[in-house]
Amino acid sequence: DQKLVPPSPGPLNIDAERYLELVKPLPVGGEVKVRSRLIGVHPKGRGNGLVETESLVTDADGDTCIKMVNGSFRRGVEVLGDIEPFTGAGQTYSAKIDVPEREPDVTCSAVIHDNQAHIYRLSGDYNPLHIDPEAARFGGFDEPILHGLCTFGHCAQLLLAALCDNDAKRFKKIRVRFSSPVFLNDKLDIKAWNDGPGRVLFEAAVGEKTVVSHAYFEYV
Numbered sequence: 001d002q003k004l005v006p007p008s009p010g011p012l013n014i015d016a017e018r019y020l021e022l023v024k025p026l027p028v029g030g031e032v033k034v035r036s037r038l039i040g041v042h043p044k045g046r047g048n049g050l051v052e053t054e055s056l057v058t059d060a061d062g063d064t065c066i067k068m069v070n071g072s073f074r075r076g077v078e079v080l081g082d083i084e085p086f087t088g089a090g091q092t093y094s095a096k097i098d099v100p101e102r103e104p105d106v107t108c109s110a111v112i113h114d115n116q117a118h119i120y121r122l123s124g125d126y127n128p129l130h131i132d133p134e135a136a137r138f139g140g141f142d143e144p145i146l147h148g149l150c151t152f153g154h155c156a157q158l159l160l161a162a163l164c165d166n167d168a169k170r171f172k173k174i175r176v177r178f179s180s181p182v183f184l185n186d187k188l189d190i191k192a193w194n195d196g197p198g199r200v201l202f203e204a205a206v207g208e209k210t211v212v213s214h215a216y217f218e219y220v
Helices: 116-121 133-138 148-164
Strands: 013-022 033-043 049-058 064-074 106-111 171-178 187-194 199-206 209-219
Touching: 013 049, 013 148, 106 148, 116 148, 148 171, 148 187, 148 199, 148 209, 187 209
Parallel strands: none
Antiparallel strands: 013 064, 013 171, 033 049, 049 064, 106 187, 171 209, 187 199, 199 209
């Protein structure tokens, strides 16, 4: 029910956390269905809320191919629908994941090109926060920020290249928390630590600022 989701203007609604799991390969040339449901709404203090939705992509036989969870950070939230105060409800996939206090086992990096937000916008994410300087200022930023999902994609691609020789069939799952925004022309540096067979914990930074944290990547 949309009434349960705390309202927040577009520029104040940003990606907070993402989870993606490849359960089985998508069919080639077949049909799939995507079913999404609201699983949790949680207060984060100072009028902010975390809204989490779960999406399942299923094939023609009804088997799950992909599982996704989106955690959206909504700022400027004071009430949940007509319920006061905003207390929150449901479950959460959000979790604290600490990286080891030692040198990383894997490092990789990429520069975010100055046209990246324009290109990624073609995927259908038209939030003006990522393209319009005025909307970015309304959202509290000096300039437009990169889409969270675009940062997510960069992390996945860099780790897939570093750990799986760019073989997408070896990908299993990835989870991230967006700690700080990434801007155009930033250099994204990833550090990853082995956490058992086929699993690394990782962080991404721009300079000294951590931009992705509480993250892991799994592969075969």
